[in-house]
Amino acid sequence: MSEKKNNQVSRRQFLNYTLTGVGGFMGAAMVSPMVGMAVDPLLQAEGSSDFQYVMDVSEITQEPQRKSFTVPQEDGWYESESEQTAWIYRTENDEILALSPVCTHLGCTVDWESGDHDNEFFCPCHNGRYDRMGVNIADTPPTAPLPAYEYRVEEGKLYLGKAQPRGGA
Amino acid sequence: MLQKLYDWVDERLDITPIWRDIADHEVPEHVNPAHHFSAFVYCFGGLTFFVTVIQVLSGMFLTMYYVPDIENAFASVEYLQSQVAHGQIVRGMHHWGASVVIVMIFLHTLRVFFQGAYKKPRELNWVVGVLLFFVMFGLGFTGYLLPWDNKAFFATQVGLEIAESVPVIGTDIKTLLAGDPEIVGAQTLTRFFAIHVFFLPAALFGLMAAHFIMIRRQGISGPL
Ligand code: HEM
Numbered sequence: 001m002s003e004k005k006n007n008q009v010s011r012r013q014f015l016n017y018t019l020t021g022v023g024g025f026m027g028a029a030m031v032s033p034m035v036g037m038a039v040d041p042l043l044q045a046e047g048s049s050d051f052q053y054v055m056d057v058s059e060i061t062q063e064p065q066r067k068s069f070t071v072p073q074e075d076g077w078y079e080s081e082s083e084q085t086a087w088i089y090r091t092e093n094d095e096i097l098a099l100s101p102v103c104t105h106l107g108c109t110v111d112w113e114s115g116d117h118d119n120e121f122f123c124p125c126h127n128g129r130y131d132r133m134g135v136n137i138a139d140t141p142p143t144a145p146l147p148a149y150e151y152r153v154e155e156g157k158l159y160l161g162k163a164q165p166r167g168g169a
Numbered sequence: 170m171l172q173k174l175y176d177w178v179d180e181r182l183d184i185t186p187i188w189r190d191i192a193d194h195e196v197p198e199h200v201n202p203a204h205h206f207s208a209f210v211y212c213f214g215g216l217t218f219f220v221t222v223i224q225v226l227s228g229m230f231l232t233m234y235y236v237p238d239i240e241n242a243f244a245s246v247e248y249l250q251s252q253v254a255h256g257q258i259v260r261g262m263h264h265w266g267a268s269v270v271i272v273m274i275f276l277h278t279l280r281v282f283f284q285g286a287y288k289k290p291r292e293l294n295w296v297v298g299v300l301l302f303f304v305m306f307g308l309g310f311t312g313y314l315l316p317w318d319n320k321a322f323f324a325t326q327v328g329l330e331i332a333e334s335v336p337v338i339g340t341d342i343k344t345l346l347a348g349d350p351e352i353v354g355a356q357t358l359t360r361f362f363a364i365h366v367f368f369l370p371a372a373l374f375g376l377m378a379a380h381f382i383m384i385r386r387q388g389i390s391g392p393l
Pocket residue numbers: 221224225226227228229231232235246260263264266267270305308309310312313314315316365366370
């Protein structure tokens with residue numbers, strides 16, 4: 001008897017398949033919008049970056065100066081002004097450089113020539129060091145140079161955009 | 170009175186076998202500190218559970234006052250800590266318990282490791298134990314942000330940078346945790362709160378159930 005019905009689906013199998021199928025479908029229908037909600041931050045388009053006035057170009061010196069500026073910030077439903085800091089100076093080639101003070105090791109705040117670190121940026125958290133160009137010094141914890149702000153100069157005024165990573169070294 | 174009540178229920182529902190099956194077991198001599206004092210090492214699992222119960226209960230009561238909103242979170246914690254009757258004690262239990270539970274789970278893991286109690290047939294329970302360890306760390310990490318003070322903010326900043334340092338998917342992990350690729354803010358706090366108070370405790374309960382059911386099926390290992 002069982003040989004005849006070999007390629008037939010038994011009632012039990014049929015019920016198993018349909019219940020698993022329907023159950024799976026219902027489960028997926030329930031869970032997928034929830035997962036969608038959870039991953040929404042990954043789907044958001046990146047906000048375009050505005051440029052903010054920071055200082056006059058004529059004031060930029062060879063010596064890095066610490067400048068603060070505010071950027072309008074949108075965090076979901078919460079809008080605020082975010083305070084940002086940049087180390088701004090002219091390099092030896094007379095180019096303008098505006099560095100983010102956020103250490104590329106674990107995100108502490110670096111300082112120019114603090115303690116006895118002449119001509120270097122120094123991070124006190126784990127003794128991270130960067131040379132004058134903000135490039136991380138080998139054998140200290142940071143793994144990449146300090147990010148540099150995009151900048152624009154208009155009518156003698158310096159505007160800063162977003163800090164961009166400058167490749168690992 | 171109580172006996173009568175119990176008998177009344179038992180007569181109808183036969184509940185004696187249920188609690189007998191859970192509670193009525195002999196403690197083997199080699200895990201009983203009254204026999205060999207060195208057997209106190211077997212207590213760390215139970216102590217982990219005990220502190221976990223404190224965490225769950227104290228946490229439930231903290232949520233009566235706490236709000237996961239960046240404008241009000243700090244003030245709500247300060248209020249419950251300084252104005253609410255016994256709030257300081259309940260917050261203290263949760264605050265110190267969070268560290269004690271990690272110490273206990275660590276000591277328990279050391280005992281299992283050095284006694285080789287994870288060997289066949291208990292490999293699966295070791296795996297569940299490691300998952301419990303991760304869930305505990307997750308609870309500690311997400312809970313730490315909730316008071317929304319400077320220490321909380323910067324510790325989370327650093328924790329997220331660590332997550333971001335994962336190759337290839339690091340930035341996505343960070344965004345998923347923080348709710349934003351760059352900002353540690355309003356969306357981070359609500360997410361961490363949800364994870365801390367709903368998602369991880371749910372995982373914790375499931376894993377603990379699996380842990381204890383396996384212990385009952387397999388018994389305690391040893392003596393050495
Ligand atoms: C093993 C489990 C848990 C651990 C390790 C843990 C850990 C933590 C930590 C480290 C904090 C920061 C506390 C502080 O700085 O004072 C915290 C805060 C908090 N937790 Fe938990 N938690 C656990 C379970 C729970 C549960 C189950 C709930 C709620 C159902 C909860 C609700 C809260 C709330 C509302 C806060 C913020 C209040 C405050 O900071 O004092 N926790 N938790």
